[in-house]
Amino acid sequence: MEDDILTIEEVAKYLRVSERTVYDWAQKGEIPSGKIGTVWRFKKADIEKWVNDRLSSGSKSTTANQAVQICNILSPDRIVYINQSTKRDALVELAANLSTAPQVKFAQELETEILKREELMSTAIGRGIAIPHVRLSSVTDLVMSVGICKSPVIDFQTIDDVPVQLLIMIAAAYNQHSYYLQTLSFLSSKLKNADLRDALLKSTDAEAAYKLLIEE
DSSP, rough: OGGGGGGGGHHHHTTTTTTTHHHHHHHOOOOOOOEEEEEEEHHHHHHHHHHHHHHHHHHOOOHHHOOOOOOHHOGGGGGGEEOSHHHHHHHHHHHHHHHSTTTTTTTTHHHHHHHHHHHHSSSSTTTEEEEEEEEEETSSSOEEEEEEEEEETTTOOOOSSOOEEEEEEEEEEOOOOOOHHHHHHHHHHHHHHHHHHHHHHHSSHHHHHHHHHHHO
């Protein structure tokens, strides 16, 4: 039971915001929460749903989405075909690929923080998609890698029981909060397209997958 209940500190770490921000959201009723005596507590499942709902609703902002250009944050060499059966192994492989980007200065830190975040709460958003993401002071600019899993990764905690086959990993600088959220929203919206997801899973080389992703 304790694993399902989060503190303000844990929620703040997961959302990459200050504890004060989480406290203010709780006070205003903007985030699902409850009080035990004078202490705020949060259900893990409620926070996960809240985050996914915000990603989906945020994607309705056309002006914001237009500012996200996948070609500026992704290249064909950061699209990999993954043949791992477990979430951890898939994340480690994709983090190693993302670490080859010049914007990422410390490979081990990226891997560690990606795994920590996933332990705290699943980044699976449904439809066979997961978007593991972190902001780090050692990252100089937002960058992403894409993992296309030829075998479903079944140990992600998904909200719809669909195994994950598409991994979109994002690393951003710590001061890129707005652009970071905007990018998450944009990708969440773009990947709602079932035809795009199917085409990515059927693709056989990174160049073809890249062309699919940069199409408007």
